[in-house]
Amino acid sequence: xxxxxxxxxxxxxxxxxxxxxxxxRESDVLDALASARWPNRVEHELAEHVASCAICRDVVAxxxxxxxxxxxxxxxxxxPSSGQMWWRAEMRARQDAIREASRPITVAQGVAAxxxxxxxxxxxxxxxxxxxxxxxxxxxxxxAQTTIASPMVIPLAVAMGALLIIAPLAIxxxxxxx
Amino acid sequence: xxxxxxxxxxxxxxxxxxxxAVDALQMDEDTFRAFYDRTARQVWAYLAxxxxxxxxxxxxxxxxxxxxxxxxxxxxxxxHRRNYLFRIATNLxxxxxxxxxxxxxxxxxxxxxxxxxxxxxxxxxxxxxRADLARxxxxxxxxxxxxxxxxxxxGSSHEEIAESLGLRKSSIKILLFRARRRLAAALGGQS
Numbered sequence: 001x002x003x004x005x006x007x008x009x010x011x012x013x014x015x016x017x018x019x020x021x022x023x024x025r026e027s028d029v030l031d032a033l034a035s036a037r038w039p040n041r042v043e044h045e046l047a048e049h050v051a052s053c054a055i056c057r058d059v060v061a062x063x064x065x066x067x068x069x070x071x072x073x074x075x076x077x078x079x080p081s082s083g084q085m086w087w088r089a090e091m092r093a094r095q096d097a098i099r100e101a102s103r104p105i106t107v108a109q110g111v112a113a114x115x116x117x118x119x120x121x122x123x124x125x126x127x128x129x130x131x132x133x134x135x136x137x138x139x140x141x142x143x144a145q146t147t148i149a150s151p152m153v154i155p156l157a158v159a160m161g162a163l164l165i166i167a168p169l170a171i172x173x174x175x176x177x178x
Numbered sequence: 179x180x181x182x183x184x185x186x187x188x189x190x191x192x193x194x195x196x197x198x199a200v201d202a203l204q205m206d207e208d209t210f211r212a213f214y215d216r217t218a219r220q221v222w223a224y225l226a227x228x229x230x231x232x233x234x235x236x237x238x239x240x241x242x243x244x245x246x247x248x249x250x251x252x253x254x255x256x257x258h259r260r261n262y263l264f265r266i267a268t269n270l271x272x273x274x275x276x277x278x279x280x281x282x283x284x285x286x287x288x289x290x291x292x293x294x295x296x297x298x299x300x301x302x303x304x305x306x307x308r309a310d311l312a313r314x315x316x317x318x319x320x321x322x323x324x325x326x327x328x329x330x331x332x333g334s335s336h337e338e339i340a341e342s343l344g345l346r347k348s349s350i351k352i353l354l355f356r357a358r359r360r361l362a363a364a365l366g367g368q369s
Contacts, residue, residue, distance in 0.1 A: 021351060021352060021355040022351060022355065030330075030333075034333070055355075057362075058358050058359055058362035059358065061361075061362045061365055061366070062326065062330060062358050062361050062362050062365070063330040065307065065310075065311045065365060066311070066326060066327065066330040066331050067330060067331060068304070068307065068308070068311075069227065069308055069311050069312075069331070070223060070227075070327075070330075070331035070332075072304075072308060073222075073223035073226055073227060073331075074219050074220075074223055077218075077219040077222040077223055077226075079218040079219060079222050079239060080239075080240070082210070082211035082212075082214040082215050082218070083211065085210075085214055085218075085240065085243055086207050086210055086211060086214075088240065088244075089203065089210075089243060089244050089247050090200050090203075092244055093196075093199045093200050093202075093203060093244075093247070093248065094196035094197075094199060094200060095196075096199065097195050097196050097198070097199030098192050098195060098196050101191070101192055101195045102192070105188075
């Protein structure tokens with residue numbers, strides 16, 4: 001395979017610039033490296049070729065350095081045993097499956113609790129005039145109503161406000177993975 | 179906040195789900211262990227060299243095999259399976275690189291004391307050569323490091339490299355040529 005000539009080279013009379021990107025002897029060089037014949041036990045003809053071929057020189061420089069490093073990395077690799085790896089994978093698969101399966105339950109619980117609290121708050125809101133009427137019929141005056149109602153309404157309002165802020169956050173914390 | 183006690187039927191259901199998840203793994207235990215024993219050191223060496231970080235390679239090795247086991251794929255051959263494993267490892271290394279834990283540090287070989295190896299090779303010279311290679315590799319793009327390692331350490335064919343890196347086979351030749359030339363220049367400049 002050859003590189004295509006640059007645009008500037010196409011129109012002129014000069015021959016297009018071509019750059020070799022592979023050499024048919026590369027595989028011979030790699031074989032010599034892999035079988036540890038390079039550089040001492042390699043055929044004289046191949047050694048001469050490498051000396052005159054820029055591509056094969058690069059192949060020798062790069063492949064020999066990487067293969068030496070690979071041999072060293074192979075020796076220094078301290079990988080877990082296959083049994084240990086299998087056991088960890090099995091545990092993790094179980095945990096992931098349970099977490100995924102539990103997520104809808106947790107969401108449903110959160111939504112149900114939120115709905116119940118919201119319904120309770122709404123019911124209290126609509127029932128409040130009736131409560132006031134009951135309190136009036138019991139003979140409690142407007143002053144008395146204020147005395148009774150104020151301590152109830154303020155905490156209720158604060159609780160509802162807090163619920164509206166905290167509930168979505170709580171659901172997010174429960175549902176999110178991290 | 180919204181917790182409730184799990185019932186026995188909940189526990190049974192979750193146990194069935196967990197068991198099904200293990201059954202759904204790509205391989206049975208014996209097949210996996212044989213495959214792992216054949217490939218783990220290669221994958222670790224690949225990860226250690228393309229990331230330049232041994233401890234990161236340890237982490238990514240586990241993640242690679244876990245994701246491999248959970249992959250819902252049919253493999254036509256051992257080579258196909260192995261290439262897919264390397265593809266997972268490559269993608270994980272890319273993810274870490276994007277998140278900022280890349281090959282910014284050049285791993286310094288641990289043994290640097292002068293002396294000779296049992297077979298007569300010079301330990302200090304070998305250590306220096308490896309340090310030179312590590313520095314030169316660190317100057318390359320991640321894709322170039324991966325390609326060179328697969329080609330010259332694993333002996334992968336162009337087709338296997340393309341499959342492992344998710345590239346077109348037709349582009350491997352020119353990309354490999356450029357990467358090799360850059361590394362050779364970097365090694366030549368250092369020595």
